[in-house]
Amino acid sequence: MQVLSSPKTLKKLVALLRKKNKSIGFVPTMGSLHEGHLTLAKKSIQENNFTIASIFVNPLQFGPREDFKRYPRHLIRDKKLLREAGVDALFLPDADEFYPKDFQTTVSLSRLSQPLCGKSRPGHFSGVATVIMKLLNLTSPDRLYLGLKDYQQCRVVEQMVEDMGLSVLVCRVPIAREKDGLAMSSRNIYLSSQERAEAVILSRALSRARDFIRLGQRNVGFIKREILQTLRSASLARVDYAEIVNARTLESVVKLQKGDEVVVALAVYFSKTRLIDNLTMSVG
Amino acid sequence: MQVLSSPKTLKKLVALLRKKNKSIGFVPTMGSLHEGHLTLAKKSIQENNFTIASIFVNPLQFGPREDFKRYPRHLIRDKKLLREAGVDALFLPDADEFYPKDFQTTVSLSRLSQPLCGKSRPGHFSGVATVIMKLLNLTSPDRLYLGLKDYQQCRVVEQMVEDMGLSVLVCRVPIAREKDGLAMSSRNIYLSSQERAEAVILSRALSRARDFIRLGQRNVGFIKREILQTLRSASLARVDYAEIVNARTLESVVKLQKGDEVVVALAVYFSKTRLIDNLTMSVG
Numbered sequence: 001m002q003v004l005s006s007p008k009t010l011k012k013l014v015a016l017l018r019k020k021n022k023s024i025g026f027v028p029t030m031g032s033l034h035e036g037h038l039t040l041a042k043k044s045i046q047e048n049n050f051t052i053a054s055i056f057v058n059p060l061q062f063g064p065r066e067d068f069k070r071y072p073r074h075l076i077r078d079k080k081l082l083r084e085a086g087v088d089a090l091f092l093p094d095a096d097e098f099y100p101k102d103f104q105t106t107v108s109l110s111r112l113s114q115p116l117c118g119k120s121r122p123g124h125f126s127g128v129a130t131v132i133m134k135l136l137n138l139t140s141p142d143r144l145y146l147g148l149k150d151y152q153q154c155r156v157v158e159q160m161v162e163d164m165g166l167s168v169l170v171c172r173v174p175i176a177r178e179k180d181g182l183a184m185s186s187r188n189i190y191l192s193s194q195e196r197a198e199a200v201i202l203s204r205a206l207s208r209a210r211d212f213i214r215l216g217q218r219n220v221g222f223i224k225r226e227i228l229q230t231l232r233s234a235s236l237a238r239v240d241y242a243e244i245v246n247a248r249t250l251e252s253v254v255k256l257q258k259g260d261e262v263v264v265a266l267a268v269y270f271s272k273t274r275l276i277d278n279l280t281m282s283v284g
Numbered sequence: 285m286q287v288l289s290s291p292k293t294l295k296k297l298v299a300l301l302r303k304k305n306k307s308i309g310f311v312p313t314m315g316s317l318h319e320g321h322l323t324l325a326k327k328s329i330q331e332n333n334f335t336i337a338s339i340f341v342n343p344l345q346f347g348p349r350e351d352f353k354r355y356p357r358h359l360i361r362d363k364k365l366l367r368e369a370g371v372d373a374l375f376l377p378d379a380d381e382f383y384p385k386d387f388q389t390t391v392s393l394s395r396l397s398q399p400l401c402g403k404s405r406p407g408h409f410s411g412v413a414t415v416i417m418k419l420l421n422l423t424s425p426d427r428l429y430l431g432l433k434d435y436q437q438c439r440v441v442e443q444m445v446e447d448m449g450l451s452v453l454v455c456r457v458p459i460a461r462e463k464d465g466l467a468m469s470s471r472n473i474y475l476s477s478q479e480r481a482e483a484v485i486l487s488r489a490l491s492r493a494r495d496f497i498r499l500g501q502r503n504v505g506f507i508k509r510e511i512l513q514t515l516r517s518a519s520l521a522r523v524d525y526a527e528i529v530n531a532r533t534l535e536s537v538v539k540l541q542k543g544d545e546v547v548v549a550l551a552v553y554f555s556k557t558r559l560i561d562n563l564t565m566s567v568g
Binding site: 007011102103104105106107108109110111112129133134137138159160163164165166167249 | 291295386387388389390391392393394395396413417418421422443444447448449450451533
């Protein structure tokens with residue numbers, strides 16, 4: 001596995017691959033890899049001639065009071081995992097080279113970045129859109145792999161790709177879960193053992209919502225109340241949001257209708273640790 | 285000359301050209317072509333295997349009180365001119381297809397879009413950056429040709445290309461001028477005959493500034509006063525700004541120093557018509 005830190009070297013590699021007509025898959029990450037990331041990498045390896053992963057804790061997508069500094073970093077282990085998974089190249093940019101002093105361009109999305117995580121994390125999705133746009137320009141991949149745990153991020157990137165006429169195909173990869181159902185996240189290591197035990201409540205609440213919808217419940221207010229009640233059964237959980245939204249626009253849905261594609265999306269704090277989880281489904 | 289209106293068809297053409305290893309030059313315009321635009325096109329034709337021009341009066345870069353609706357449109361003549369110049373393909377997007385209903389992505393630059401025209405035209409450079417980014421994604425050119433009359437636009441686009449890791453080479457093309465020195469502009473046709481006669485004052489004021497600097501004047505305040513005095517000699521002229529700025533950052537310069545790269549930049553109204561002109565120079 002080649003490790004590259006300079007955007008220029010990366011572009012040279014990509015130009016060479018393009019010349020040889022190799023298809024490129026790209027897996028952007030912030031490191032501290034877990035099984036979810038490796039699933040993205042493996043899918044890319046299956047579907048492309050060449051897979052580039054990146055590890056970059058992107059300062060732009062963290063708010064001033066968020067966990068940029070303490071975000072877990074495990075570079076040596078991450079490299080080993082990516083190499084073993086069969087990733088061909090790892091892009092490991094230096095923040096000062098990636099965002100030089102006179103860097104001043106922002107990519108933002110007006111509507112998709114407002115609700116859900118956008119409410120509690122203002123500026124977050126501009127940071128995401130900006131870094132992904134730049135990474136896509138540097139890697140010019142055929143396919144981009146994103147995990148569905150960050151559903152709103154998927155939608156923001158998909159919409160940006162569509163709006164801006166980018167050629168990449170965005171591939172959504174299902175959420176990887178621990179045995180008890182907790183969605184895998186690099187932030188799970190922040191949890192105390194009691195918090196870790198209680199964190200399963202997110203996936204439980206989602207399953208409960210799914211069951212209600214499958215059984216014909218169409219009243220969103222009712223389902224949300226049930227979700228909140230489930231979440232509150234965990235003594236350490238503090239709900240940031242529990243919403244049912246249109247899967248494309250992320251706008252609130254009031255009454256479910258046959259054929260609706262919706263997302264049930266949750267964000268829950270345990271102490272300072274903010275966990276998210278979601279479930280996409282078609283209303284039958 | 286192929287005429288394409290759909291982004292999809294354009295991308296297919298570009299993919300084919302890329303496969304054949306053809307270099308692509310791109311000349312974005314808002315139509316109502318004059319000699320300045322044709323110089324861009326000719327330069328692109330010389331330097332690339334294939335030249336794509338676009339004509340698109342981009343609504344995003346016009347303010348609510350600006351001349352979007354009355355902006356001159358001369359499509360039949362424009363097509364003829366581009367064909368005769370030897371342009372290979374013309375992209376003529378439909379606004380509703382280029383910016384569909386759910387379009388919501390904006391590219392903006394924080395510092396370069398603030399001064400000069402950014403002051404009197406808030407949002408203008410976001411509109412420019414957004415449309416150029418999309419057009420670059422659709423045409424993926426080796427070289428992009430921009431006229432230096434819109435100096436700030438050149439800098440915004442150059443910085444965006446640098447910031448976002450785009451591969452295109454931005455080629456600046458000198459200002460084309462009428463015989464009396466007036467910078468060519470699609471907006472010149474708005475001028476009454478008296479205004480047209482007086483409009484030469486912009487290039488005169490720039491020449492005067494250049495002469496002062498060449499003769500060793502280093503006091504920017506003094507030079508600006510001389511420029512303003514010159515401009516005010518035209519009875520119908522109403523000055524929007526007259527500035528001397530750093531050629532890269534567009535920040536105000538107070539005292540000229542040897543080796544400085546500066547731009548003398550003007551915007552002047554004649555009735556509702558806003559004319560701009562500029563002069564780049566190295567301080568000797």
